[in-house]
Amino acid sequence: MKLYPIEAGNFKLDGGAMFGVVPKMLWQKTNPADSNNMIDIAARCLLIEDGNKLILVDTGMGNKQSDKFFGYYYQWGDDSIDKSLAKYGFNRDDITDVFMTHLHFDHCGGSVQWNKDKTILEPAFKNAHFWSNQDHWNWATKPNRREVASFLKENILPMEESGQLKFTSLPDSHFLENSELGFDIFFANGHTDKQMIPIIKYKGNTVCFMADLLPTAGHIPLPFVMGYDTRPLLTLNEKELFLNIAADNNYYLFLEHDAHNQIITVKHTEKGVRLNQVFNCEDIL
Template identity: 85%
Template sequence: MQLYPIESGNFKLDGGAMFGVVPKSLWQRTNPADANNMIDIAARCLLIEDGNRLILIDTGMGNKQSDKFFGYYFLWGDDSIDASLKQHGFHRDDITDVFMTHLHFDHCGGSIQWNKDKTGYEPAFKNAHYWSNSEHWQWATQPNRREKASFLKENILPMEESGQLKFTSLPENRLLKNSALGFDIFFADGHTDKQMIPLINYKDKTIAFMADLLPTAGHLPLPFVMGYDTRPLLTLDEKEIFLNLAADNNYYLFLEHDAHNQIITVKHTDKGVRLDKTFTTHDIFTN
């Protein structure tokens, strides 16, 4: 097995929204804001090469939305999925599976693209199966009013219409062991219903793709919960469970949204689970 970081493009989000009720005087220590109160956000995806399978976890925003839409998110940098795949010797047509942690637009927008004449949409990875789970799919296709703006039909429905959509099994508890993708999955409901956190056995390590359970290293303290989370009190419990597992078992936490920290480990302290070490993806994936 080989792992590759796939940078799909950076953007900015309001720091207050990213940290909910936590005062700016606290969160700006780790996530400094610009003059408009915006903080740097990455959309760092992960490619797994395992035998004949090339599994891409999440796909970022994509590029099919309007200039007005992207204007809300202050895109920055030159990263793209195509350029990042090419850097590692791959093309999007090589991808066999696209695994979506959840269906918010900044995690799955790159899964679907315009067709050639811009009359409709088609899968951006024509040879891939698209993976979600049945409960999250229902949550996303029949959205509540809180999340309706994050679940865009053009990002989601073409997966099913193409015949390329598949669902993982659902766990009896929180953890699905040995999923159809070959890795374990931790399910979390605080951010959105049935978000999936992959746990990948890589050499002698466990790589956890943190998605929105832990957006950045600055979100490690339990009360540092995004304003976007639909059930913040549940997020508190899920973070506590997961971060204790991570500290106990020395998980390597792959941070999808942290523009400045790629992979971290955590440790137990008197104040709870806190940052231990930081790594680049090169540190971990090339050793």
Template identity: 70%
Template sequence: MTIYPIETGNFKLDGGAMFGVVPKSIWSKTNPADSNNMIDLAARCLLIEDGDKLILVDTGLGNKQSEKFFSYYYRWGNHSLDNALSAFGFHRDDITDVFMTHLHFDHCGGSIQWNTDKTGYEPAFKNARFWTNKNHWEWATNPNAREKASFLKENLIPMQESGQLHFVERGSASFMERSELGFGILFADGHTEKQMLPYINYKGKTIVFVADLVPTVGHIPVPYVMGYDTRPLLTLDEKAKFLNTVAENDFLLFFEHDAHNQLCTLKQTEKGVRLNELFSFNEIFDPQ
């Protein structure tokens, strides 16, 4: 098995929304805001090469939305999914499986693209199976008013219509056996219904792709919960248990949304679980 960090592009969101009730005077120490109160974020994905499988975890924002839509998210930098794949010798047609932690647009927007003449949409990975879970799919396709702007029909329905959509069953090993993906899944319900966090044993380490449970290094303290979470009190409980497990077992956190940090370890302190060490991916693993 070989894994690769895939930088699909950077964007910005409102710092207050990203940190909920935490005051700006505190969160700005780790995540400084610009003049519009926006903070830097990444849409960093993970590519897993395992035998004849090439698995992409999340796909970023994509590029099919309107200029007006993207103007709200202040995209910056030069990263793109295709360039990131190419840098490691791959093409999107090589992808066999797309595993989506959840279906908010910044996690699955790159899964669907315009067709050639822009009259409709098609899967951006024509040879891949798209993996979510049934509970989350039903949640996303019948969205509540709070999340409706994050679950975009053009990102979802084409997956189903293509016949490439598959469901993971919670608490079942059948997904790993059937798809031969070979990693575990932690389900979390605080941010959205049945978010899935993959964890991978790799070169003697356990890497957890933390998606929106711990968006950035600045979100490590348990009370630092996003205003976007649908069940913030549940996030507190899920996050506390998760962080303790990570610290006790020396797991690595792989950040999807931290624009400046890829990996970290945690430690127990008198104030609770806190950051231990930061790493770039290549400091620990050489993907070449």
């Protein structure tokens, strides 16, 4: 098995929204804001090469939305999925599976694209299966009023219409061991219903793709929960459970949204679980 970081493009989000009830004087120590109160956000995806499978975890925002839409997110840098894939000798047609941690637009938007004539929306990975789970799919396709702006039909329905959609099994508890794709999955419900966190055994270590369970290193303290989360008290408990396991077992936490910290480990302290070490992807993957 080989793992590769895939940079899908950077953007900015409101710092207050990213840290909920936590005062700015606290969160700006780890996530400094610009003059518009916006903080740097990455869309760092993960490519898993395992035998004859090439699995892409999440796909970023994509590029099919309007200029007005992207104007809200202050995109910066020149990273893209295509450039990142090419760096490792791959292209979109090589992808066999796209695993979506959840269906918010900044995680799955790149899964669907316009055709050449901009008349039809189609899967952006024509040879891939697209993986979600039945409970989250139902949640996303019949969205609540809180999340309706994050679940965009144009990002979601073409995957089903193409016949390329598949669902993972659902566990009785938080953990699904040895899923259909060959890695364990932690299911979290605080951010959105049945978000999936891949847990990958790799070179004698464990690498966890943290998605929105832990967006940045600045979110490690338990009360530091995003304002976007639908059930923040549940997120707090899920973070506590997962971070304690991560500290006990020295898991490597791959951060999807942290523009400046790529992979981290955590440790137990008198104040609870806190940041231990920070690594670049090339140090671990």
